[in-house]
Amino acid sequence: MSTTASDLPLQHTPGHIKHDGHNLTGFVIFLCSESIIFLAFFAGFILLKLTAPEWLPKGVEGLETRMPLINTIVLVSSSFVAYFAERKLHQGNLWGFRLLWMLTMAMGCYFVYGQYVEWSELAFSLNSGVFGGTFYLLTGFHGLHVITGILLMALMLGRSFRPNNYAKGDMGVTSVSLFWHFVDVIWIILYVLIYVWQRSS
């Protein structure tokens, strides 16, 4: 059938040649999929808020917005810090990377702490109707992502001390920083939905 039949095995494509970049592809697919959970929660929140006959539980006026705003600013700026950390890594400035990376982690920790303070001061609980339920579900689920992000960053930080860690590229750092931006964007939407939107209704 074939015209170039020969008895010698020819130089065909070796099996493992095309393996670079799979991790990033897989991770991006994962993030897209993960974002749908949040979309589902957001959709649920909007629907419940629009249709619930009683939204706020008795005795609750609404949410305080100043502290969360500070928190938001910290979290959003941390994304930029992470970006610069990544830049430093590309430039080969390892310590620069580590310092900025640790700063990102610190800002993330501050966010989690701020969230904890807010939670502990609230007058309503998870069981206070749909309002309480959606509030804690959304912020809690997002908080879990922030904590995951911090842990992943710690992992990358630890690895950066391994000799030759970046010989095969810095896919891990790219992925984690992508994750961090993702967590950030989700928070912005969340903040608008939960804190900003409450006034208009």
Next chain:
Amino acid sequence: MTSTSPSPRQGLPIRRILVISLATLVNLVLSIWMAQWSVDWLPVAASTAAPYVDGLFSLEVGIGCFIFVGCVGFILWSVLFSRADKYDESDGLPIEGNTRLEIAWTVIPFVVVMALAFYSIHVNEQLASLGPKTKYDLAVDQQPDAVAAADNLKDIGPIRVISRQWSWEFVYPDGVRSSELHLPVSQRANFQLSSEDVLHSFYVPAFRLKQDIIPGSVISYSITPTREGTYRLRDAMFSGAYFSSNQTHVIVESGEAYDQWLKKAASQPLVSGLSQATELYQQRLAKGDRGWATVPPAAPPMVNDPGHPDVLHDA
């Protein structure tokens, strides 16, 4: 099978056209016959909605039958006449496609289903004009009549339909309570459907109407029965352990009979209404409460007329 079976390419075009037209004609006749027969597969038609649904169903059976028989006939034909011989290792005609044909079988089904969809929307609108089916959300402790707009064109009602795990209760405007639903024929009846616990569904097959009942909401729902008789009302949304027993009768009777019934029922004292689940649950307890967990049935409603569950039904 022999390999000398006529290859479709070799037949004279005229003969082929003839065979295809004949087959199509047979299929058409068969489909029309099926479409007419299919109405018998449904329960008796006892509401103004039923003829619309039945007509649409019959139409779709006809179209469906035509497509199914056409496709299956084609498969059978191919299997009968294009079989490979036992030792025949050759390949079939290497046709890789035919763009015109492919466009045709994309466009034709598209036109068919869109025509069907728009006709169904039309039927949907007509069904809606037979009476509203509107959902209203209830806040805690609110009463259904406070929120549900009644149907302006109604002849009787609103009749409150209260569903529970697992019993039905019907409350008439003058306060009569009953376990079976009595309706006068040819009068538009308005209901307020509500549930005290979980989802249920108000389903009377003879009326071709089904509506989920949603706790926390009240649904204003109107129907017009057109045929006297006794029909089954079946809960059609799974509602827990004794779901299958959550059925009762709908009695469609003449206006006079209905008025008489109402009057008689009003004079009767309240008694425990129909709740087969309660009996079954008692039996279960008596046998040592084996089986898997269930919430206990709600207490049977107190009604003026507990009904006659043993009467045979028409559909």
Next chain:
Amino acid sequence: MTINYDPRVLKAPHPVPGAPDNWKRFFSFNTDAKVIGIQYIGLSLFFLLVGGLLAMVMRGELITPASDLVDPTVYNGLYTMHGTVMLFLFLFPVLNGFNNLLIPTMIGAPDMAFPKLNAAAFWLVPVFAIVLMGSFFVPGGPASAGWWSYPPVSIQNPLGHFINGQFLWILAVALSGVSSIMGAINFVTTILRMRAPGMTLFRMPVFIWTAWAAQTLQLIGLPALTGGAIMLLFDLSFGTSFFQPEGGGDPVLYQHFFWFYSHPAVYVMVLPVFGIFSELITVYSRKPLFGYRFVALASFVITFLGLIVWVHHMFYSGTPQWMRNLFMVTTMLIAVPTGVKVFAWLGTLWGGKIRLTTPMLFVLGGLVNFIFGGITGVMLGTAPIDIHVGNTYFVVAHFHYIIFNTIGFGIFAGIYHWFPKFTGRMFYEGLGKVHFALTFIGATLNWLPLHWAGLMGMPRRVASYDPEFALWNVIASIGAFMLGVASIPFILNMVSSWARGAKAPPNPWRAIGLEWLLPSPPPAENFEDDIPTVISEPYGYGLGRPLVEDEDYYVRRAQEA
């Protein structure tokens, strides 16, 4: 018994199919996609038996109108678990088994993109299987609110225990979702990044297209279900009220979450079977696939449309009229891309050299049943009709016509067709035909009559029913028991062929496709460092063109192995 093994088999760093005494690898954490594929298929067939056994008890109960065989609560638990086991422990895993066997071999990749993730995804299946099966033994019994688990009935929790059947059900479904997502990421990445040189998108076999389209749906749909499941779990266990009207929640919201995934899920299940149909019809008719590109692209049209029809499961849930009308149109549109595929298969049969082997019989039987089930689907998509037959046995009959009588058939067809490739043994044709005959007759007796029961108004999920439905149910139960009997020749065939069937040549069906250029069974890394370059579209039957460069070399290599 001595067999000549592929020398590379014995050299391989870890056990591979065909090597002596290596059955143990199927019970270990193995990262070879072909081993994982067989693990998936074996495990899922076991759960087909479990789900089938539950169905036998259900059909036993339903053979008489009264609820006399089991308590109604038990019946409710049985059908809930039947649906859950069949979908999450049989159907999804078996399809992932096919994905594992076929994706790397068909696209010429040595393995999956993430072999460890792949193995982890598989081993989650026994984990959630244990969780789900364990729920039979917790106080109060397993989940029994149907596989939909609609609140509020699903969150009533009669005994008030924290660990209850419904809790374990949600846990199992969530774990199943995690496993499926891990699988989907792997499959999509592999398809996108690891194709052999020259294998452009329009040179991929249709099975790859359908697997890709199906896994895309998983990635989009599953997270929504997971979101809904988390909220349901909170309502059940932590006293929130997302779906509880008392706290302002909305039970219907759950239905949107559920069907936003579970409708697309039906296409996740059926699309790969469309792939199997396309592969098999071409081989056994010895013709190119009619309109290959249309068939391939139609998969993604179905993916897209599949995402926007979910409300057809909620026509009678109190959805507003405009929604019913809108979703009626989108639902009906799905008939178009599906029809493109069906007609393409018919066109492929036309003028072919058809060979009615066991796999082909299952394909043709499945195809006939699919057209039937698809047409009843369009009827259900017609809102006014659905208002009458929704939640009756008409629906149950519709979906078993597709889910068992089509997908089940397609899976049997696929198992037979690729059995020689991945086990290296031929199966017994005679037993296969007995299996087909029993299955086809049983399936028809089981599901055809129940359409009429549904049309007459017999609700689904009932342990007892009015006597007028008895006749249909007796016939159905007899058919169901025949299906139970049909599993005997199948099991016999599989076990004895694998143990002592004739050794399979690399390409027993003279099929065209990369997997058939490999030895049977293929070595651990498939083509290893010798990946062929694809030079033409698949299914070149009768066209005399080679599929890859140096085809003779690969054919010879596979034969010598």
